[in-house]
Amino acid sequence: MSDPVSKIGAGVATRRSVLRAGLAAGVALPAGALAARAEGPVPDPLITEVQDWARYNGDGVDAFPYGTPIRFESDVIRRNVPWLTADVISSINFTPIHALDGTITPAGCSFERHHSGAIELAKPDYRLMLNGLVDRPLVFTYDDLMRFPREQRVYFCECAANSGMEWAGAQLNGSQYTHGMIHNMEYVGVKLSTLLEEAGVQPEGEWIYVEGADASSNGRSIPMEKAMDDVMVAFKANGEALRKEHGYPVRLVVPGWEGNLWIKWLRRIEVTDVPVQAREETSKYTDTLADGTSRKWTWVMDAKSVVTAPSPQVPITHGPGPLVITGLAWSGRGAITRVDVSIDGGRNWREARLAAPGQSMAMTRFYLDFDWDGSEMLLQSRAIDETGYVQPTKDALREIRGTNSIYHNNGIQTWWIKEDGSAENVEVSS
C-alpha cells in the first residue's frame, strides 16, 4: 500500500467550529418556509408533496407481538465466514458492530460460537449439578435457581479468538469481522458464590470445572478465587430470557474473561483440587508462542478498542466537514478510563469523548467530533483502563508473542480512510 501518512493534516474541530461547519449539512430554507421555497434550493418532493406514509394508516398494534428489525436494516445481521471453519456447528459468526451505536448489543445480532451447535433445552428439563469437593452435592432445577438472590450487571463477552486472523497482518475488511466476536449485555442471574456456599466448598477445593449440556460439553477449569468473586449463573440478558444460541435457559457469565469460559446450557459445576486440563484448555485456548511453547490460563481479555465508523463497511459518504468518528472500548481488568484516537497511524493522539463513564468489564462507546479536511487518514484508537494499561500496537504484541497464536490479539487496529471516503484494513509499522 502507499503511505498516506505524509498527507495527514486535518485538525480536531472545536465544538463551535463543528457546529458552524455543520451548517453545510442542512439545506437552508428561505425564511417564510414552504411557500417561498421556489426561490431557494430545488424543491424537495419529500417535503412539498404529501407522501403515502402520511396519507394511509400503518400497521396496528396487533401486527407483530414480538417485533424484529424493519426490512431496510436486513444487512445488520450476524455473518459467518464459511472458509474459517470446517463446519457451521463448530464455528463462529460476527456481531455487526460497524452498524451499531451505543453500548448494548441486541441479542438478535450478538455473535455466536458453538462447539456442537446451539441446542434446544426447555426449562422443565433443565438441571444444574454442583458436585465434587463439596459438603452437599446439589442439583438445581430452573425454578430452584429463581429462589436465590439475584444480581444485575452489564458485561462484555469476547471470544479469545476475536481479531485472531489479524496476527498475520490485515486480513478481514470490516470491524464486524476483525472485532465482531463480542457482545455486551445486561445480565441477571445468581452469583455462583451463592450456590457454592450453599453446597459448602471443602478446603481442598481450589478450582471448579464447568461444562455445558451440549454434545461438546466444552469443559473448562476456573480458579476458585474467580468463581467466588464475580462469576454469575445467568438466565436473562437484556431483560429477557437468554436466546437459544446464547445458552438458554442458563449460562455462565465470567466477567472480563474469555468467552469460551462462559459455558452455555450450563449443566455441571464440579469443585476440584486441580484443573482438569480439558481439551478446550490444552489443545485449544492456549497461546502458542514463537518458540513453540504455549502460554496457558490466559483468561483475561486485556484492554482493546476499535473504530467502528468510519471503517471498511461504513465509508464516509459525504465530503469534507463534520464527521463523527466513533467506536467501542473494553477491558477485562476494569473500567475504560480513556480512549485516544489517531488519524496519522499512531504518531499523534487526541482524547476521544466517552459517551458515558466507563463501567467495569463492560463496553464503552467513544466519539470524536472531527472536522475532516478530505485527506487520507490512518485511523486508530487505543484504550486505556483503570489499571493504567494502554492498548499496545500489533507489532509490540508480536515481539513478545510471535504470530503462532490465534488468541488474545488486542493490538491497535488501523483503517486507511481514503480521499473518496472508502476504508481499508491496513497495517502500519509502529
Added chain:
Amino acid sequence: MSDPVSKIGAGVATRRSVLRAGLAAGVALPAGALAARAEGPVPDPLITEVQDWARYNGDGVDAFPYGTPIRFESDVIRRNVPWLTADVISSINFTPIHALDGTITPAGCSFERHHSGAIELAKPDYRLMLNGLVDRPLVFTYDDLMRFPREQRVYFCECAANSGMEWAGAQLNGSQYTHGMIHNMEYVGVKLSTLLEEAGVQPEGEWIYVEGADASSNGRSIPMEKAMDDVMVAFKANGEALRKEHGYPVRLVVPGWEGNLWIKWLRRIEVTDVPVQAREETSKYTDTLADGTSRKWTWVMDAKSVVTAPSPQVPITHGPGPLVITGLAWSGRGAITRVDVSIDGGRNWREARLAAPGQSMAMTRFYLDFDWDGSEMLLQSRAIDETGYVQPTKDALREIRGTNSIYHNNGIQTWWIKEDGSAENVEVSS
C-alpha cells in the same frame, strides 16, 4: 374480597437465613455422586440418562442471521386488549414486564402506541424540517443528522395513560396490563439543542411544536426550556436502528416526560412563541378533574413502581421459603433513590435492594430477598426519587384528582398473594 391483612406475618429473611432456607431448593445428592444416587432421592432421568441435546449437534452459526426468542418463550410478547380501543391502528399494546428482569427492555417486546398505525419510512426518504421562529430554517436528511455530535443515554418512555384503567379500581389482572405501557432503552442521537442552535432560535421562540410523518402527525407543544435541556433526536435504541413501530428512522426522546411527546417518524420541529394547543394536548392528554376542569401541560411522569413478580401472571409455584420479590421503579424527575416493599397492604414497609444505583429518568430494578411463610400477602411497592418525592397511594391521588382522568396514575399497586401462590389485582384502603 376478604381482608387478608390480619393473616400477614412473615418476616424478611436475612441473607444468612435465605441461604440456609435455600437448601430446600436444591435436591441434596449423597456424597459420592451419581453411583450412590440410588440410595438418595428418586433418580432423575434428566441427570442419569444421556439426553438428545447431549447426543446430537444443534444449529450451526448460519441458522439465524438475526435471532429471535426460543419457542418456549412464545408467551413473552406484547399484548393488546381488543376492547380497549375501536381500532388497532389507534391503540396500544403492553410490554410483558412481568416476564422480564433487569432494566433494559428488548425492542422486540417494547410496547407500541400508534395514532394512525406504524408507518414504513426509509432513510433515503427521511427529512426533518426545522422552521418557524429561527434565523435559518433547515431541512436535514438522515445522513446530515449523522454528522452532528451524538450522545448516549438510557431513558424510560411511559405512556401518560399507563395504569389509566386503574383509576376506577382494580381492573386488569397482571403487571403487563396495569403497568406495561413503558419501556426502557439505551438511546443514541443528537441533542435537539444542537440542531436548534444550528438554526438560531429567535428571542420570541418560547415553544417548539413537534410532529411525526404519519397520517396522525400527533403534534405536540414543548417549552423551549425543555427542548434546550435534554431532548434528543434519536436514531438508535439498544444499539440498533429504531424499530419501525418505535419511529424508524428518527424519533424524539423527551426524558422523563409522557410518551405522547416522544414523536415517532419525526418530520418537523417548528419554533413558536405560544403553544399550538393541538388536538393531542387539548381534547386528549389533559387530566380531567372531579369538577370537570382539566389539568394541562402535565408532562412529567412522577415517581412510580410496581412489583413484577410475584404478580397475577407470575404466581408463586413453590411452597414457603425463599422467594425473590422483584419489580421496577422510575421517576421523570430524576433518579430512584429508594424503593420500599410492603406485604401487609402498606401498614409496614421494608427497604428493597436496588440492583444498581438509580440513573436519572431510567428504570431501576429492585429485589427483596424474602422468606415467605406461606400466608397471604398484600404486596405493594413504593418508589422514592432524588427529589424526595414518595409515590402516593391511589386514594391519595383520587382525593386530589378524582377519577375522571385516564392519565398520570402513579398510585401504589397492590397484588393479593394467596396461600396457593396465585395473585390478584386488588385495592386496599389507605
